[in-house]
Amino acid sequence: MAAHPLGARPTRQGQYEKHGLDFRMTADARPVLITGATGFLGSWIIARLLSTGSKVVATDVTDDRSRIDSLVPPADQGAIDWRHCDVSDGYAVDALFAEVAPAAVIHLAALQIPACRANPVACARVNIIGQINVFEAARKHGVGNLVYTSSIAAKPRGPANAPANLYGVFKKTDEEIARLYWEDHGISSLGLRPFIVYGVGRDDGETSAITRAIRAAALGHAYELPFRTESCFQYAGEVAEIFARATEAHWDGALVSDLTTEVASTDDLLAAIRMIVPGATVTTAEIHRASPTDGFDNAPLKRVIGDWPATSLADGVRETVARFRALEGGPAAATAAGAARKNW
Numbered sequence: 001m002a003a004h005p006l007g008a009r010p011t012r013q014g015q016y017e018k019h020g021l022d023f024r025m026t027a028d029a030r031p032v033l034i035t036g037a038t039g040f041l042g043s044w045i046i047a048r049l050l051s052t053g054s055k056v057v058a059t060d061v062t063d064d065r066s067r068i069d070s071l072v073p074p075a076d077q078g079a080i081d082w083r084h085c086d087v088s089d090g091y092a093v094d095a096l097f098a099e100v101a102p103a104a105v106i107h108l109a110a111l112q113i114p115a116c117r118a119n120p121v122a123c124a125r126v127n128i129i130g131q132i133n134v135f136e137a138a139r140k141h142g143v144g145n146l147v148y149t150s151s152i153a154a155k156p157r158g159p160a161n162a163p164a165n166l167y168g169v170f171k172k173t174d175e176e177i178a179r180l181y182w183e184d185h186g187i188s189s190l191g192l193r194p195f196i197v198y199g200v201g202r203d204d205g206e207t208s209a210i211t212r213a214i215r216a217a218a219l220g221h222a223y224e225l226p227f228r229t230e231s232c233f234q235y236a237g238e239v240a241e242i243f244a245r246a247t248e249a250h251w252d253g254a255l256v257s258d259l260t261t262e263v264a265s266t267d268d269l270l271a272a273i274r275m276i277v278p279g280a281t282v283t284t285a286e287i288h289r290a291s292p293t294d295g296f297d298n299a300p301l302k303r304v305i306g307d308w309p310a311t312s313l314a315d316g317v318r319e320t321v322a323r324f325r326a327l328e329g330g331p332a333a334a335t336a337a338g339a340a341r342k343n344w
Contacts, residue, residue: 031055032247033102035087035134036109040201041149041194043067044240045106050079052244057100059085060109067201070327087130090137097137104145104247107134112205113153116167127170128177135181135189147246150175150191150256152231155292164290175256182254190246190304191256196229198316199236200323206289207231210269214317217273217280218324225282227289230265232258232296235316238308245305257301263293264313272317 032049036042037058049056050072058080068077085096087109109130116123131148138146153168154175163169174191181187202211209225210233216223242259266284273280311319 028103029055030101030103031057031081032104032106033057033059033096033100034106034108035059035085035130036107037082038062038064038067039108040067040199040204040236041197041239041243042106042108043071043201044199044236045108045243046080047071048237048240048244049247050076054244054247055079055081057081057083057102059083059096061086067203070200070323087133088125090129090133093130093133093137094140097141097143101141102143105134105138105143105147106243106247107131107146107148110149110171111167113165113167114206116165116170120166123166124170127167128173131174131177135177135187139181139185139187144188145247145250146187146189147243148174148178148189148191150193152193152195152258152292154193155295157290157292175254178254178256187254188252189254190251190301191254192243192246192301193256193258194239195232195234195259197234197236197239199320200327202236210266211320213269213282214273214320215324215328217277217282218321219328222281223283225266225270225284227287228266228284229289229291230263230293231291232260232262233264233269233313233316234260235311235319237319238311238316241308242301242305245308246301249304251304255300255304257304258296258298259301260310261296261298262310263296268313269317272314273321275314276318276321 032054034042034045034056037046038060042058042060046056046058046068056079059082061084083096085092087093110127111123116127134148135146137143151168151171153165154163154171155168156162157164163172178189178191182189196207196210198211198214202208209227213223213225239259270282270284273282
């Protein structure tokens with residue numbers, strides 16, 4: 001991800017100017033607190049926040065920072081204030097908020113579909129109790145800017161017109177928790193529904209197969225996607241930019257928003273991979289993975305942060321190929337490394 005990954009550059013007044021967009025940042029010396037910070041999205045968001053000088057308090061239950069290592073140079077990681085916190089522990093969350101006094105919170109901590117299927121009770125503690133603990137701490141300590149991850153999995157689908165798995169049920173519950181904290185306590189929040197997000201560091205969850213396919217092509221390996229699907233494929237750099245901008249905005253209400261309305265297929269993905277890596281031996285299995293393909297709405301998000309230039313599927317694949325080659329070698333690794341550094 002570039003220092004300003006959508007091509008926007010900050011002016012001395014702290015604005016972003018790109019494609020006619022004038023996005024005013026909120027000047028606040030207090031930190032942004034991120035839960036689930038060592039995960040895929042957390043690592044990309046931290047990289048984006050550090051690139052513009054934001055203070056970051058990063059918390060998780062694991063000390064595995066391999067994803068951060070792939071995105072942030074070691075010399076820059078000293079600016080991250082690392083803390084250990086289990087969001088299912090309400091006392092620990094409350095103490096963290098009291099000590100840190102964050103200007104904004106990005107709540108990412110969650111367990112994904114495979115973990116929810118294998119251990120639903122543990123996932124409920126993290127995904128539901130953790131949501132309540134974060135909102136309760138925000139209420140007690142006056143945090144006025146709370147952004148959290150919902151998911152496309154929360155959207156209804158199929159004959160039951162409901163989420164298709166426990167992860168989706170938990171995420172839909174999180175949206176309702178946010179709504180009630182607005183109605184009962186006036187806590188504004190923004191729930192963002194990422195779809196299939198891809199990029200370096202995406203190595204967990206069912207749809208990480210998309211990133212694995214791009215990595216295989218970049219390094220000259222064969223790979224079969226375990227499913228076909230139609231969905232919204234989003235580059236991690238763009239998603240990180242969206243989250244970062246949301247921490248600098250102000251709004252009222254418990255908003256929930258999709259990030260994009262653009263739908264593509266795995267066939268489109270393979271076409272993009274083969275355009276960037278001619279001769280790539282990446283295929284798809286015949287199993288179809290059901291996913292919503294309509295009813296998307298990112299108007300609430302646009303009302304909060306304005307318009308932003310989207311990253312096309314081809315450009316996102318191109319950047320991801322370059323990053324994997326820079327990190328792990330492969331064809332044209334030296335060229336890719338230079339391109340990745342140029343676009344950081």
